[in-house]
Amino acid sequence: xxxxxxxxxxxxxxxxxxxxxxxxxxxxxxxxxxxxxxxxxxxxxxxxxxxxxxxxxxxxxxxxxxxxxxxxxxxxxxxxxxxxxxxxxxxxxxxxxxxxxxxxxxxxxxxxxxxxxxxxxxxxxxxxxxxxxxxxxxxxxxxxxxxxxxxxxxxxxxxxxxxxxxxxxxxxxxxxxxxxxxxxxxxxxxxxxxxxxxxxxxxxxxxxxxxxxxxxxxxxxxxxxxxxxxxxxxxxxxxxxxxxxxxxxxxxxxxxxxxxxxxxxxxxxxxxxxx
Numbered sequence: 001x002x003x004x005x006x007x008x009x010x011x012x013x014x015x016x017x018x019x020x021x022x023x024x025x026x027x028x029x030x031x032x033x034x035x036x037x038x039x040x041x042x043x044x045x046x047x048x049x050x051x052x053x054x055x056x057x058x059x060x061x062x063x064x065x066x067x068x069x070x071x072x073x074x075x076x077x078x079x080x081x082x083x084x085x086x087x088x089x090x091x092x093x094x095x096x097x098x099x100x101x102x103x104x105x106x107x108x109x110x111x112x113x114x115x116x117x118x119x120x121x122x123x124x125x126x127x128x129x130x131x132x133x134x135x136x137x138x139x140x141x142x143x144x145x146x147x148x149x150x151x152x153x154x155x156x157x158x159x160x161x162x163x164x165x166x167x168x169x170x171x172x173x174x175x176x177x178x179x180x181x182x183x184x185x186x187x188x189x190x191x192x193x194x195x196x197x198x199x200x201x202x203x204x205x206x207x208x209x210x211x212x213x214x215x216x217x218x219x220x221x222x223x224x225x226x227x228x229x230x231x232x233x234x235x236x237x238x239x240x241x242x243x244x245x246x247x248x249x250x251x252x253x254x255x256x257x258x259x260x261x262x263x264x265x266x267x268x269x270x271x272x273x274x275x
Contacts, residue, residue, distance in 0.1 A: 033062040034254040037261030054264035056085035077115035090118030096138035108146035133176035158195035196236025205245040212251035240269035
């Protein structure tokens, strides 16, 4: 209850300050840029080690997150610990409960134990097997409770896109995902149009910017100026050749990368595009 009151007061204070200085340059929002790699169900222990060794030979100016398959989380973390890199570790999914008879699942506490700082929640490939908006919300709340930063995936299917329902779909998804969440400082949103994931197709930078701006305005309706703090990533066939165009858009704060993150040089080029 105390946290809710503190968050409410913070929102009111920031709103007052923002309105007072709306026409000045005193307030300059600086959202962090996040480049996240979703390895999905790929790599062997050997190739995972080789890839992370190549990526961890430097430090990065932005937040770089790698999300390996579960068996490789701890080995990857050990390699990161041996390096001087600032790459962070993330899980690809999490269960909404702390423990229990949930064969094949993984808890937020387990992810923390192996060194994770982030976790992907609500990816379309999870939604396709029955993950609902309400379940996504439960997972977000649990991740935050355990001090994990959720990367919340939202996006429309090809059918919804063709019907012109993109904004309606992402609005509903984001509102439900953030139900009961008052502090947005550890929230990351990833807009991934389902029709662009792994298909070679991609939204243009301008199309993505339009939806990202809409997502931010949707968050603003429920959370006020705190919406300006939330990094919103684009995902969907992101490659080195198109990353720079996305980086130029004011509401695109990074990318969630699938296949292209499995190649060290390709992924480094994407990171560099946002540097």
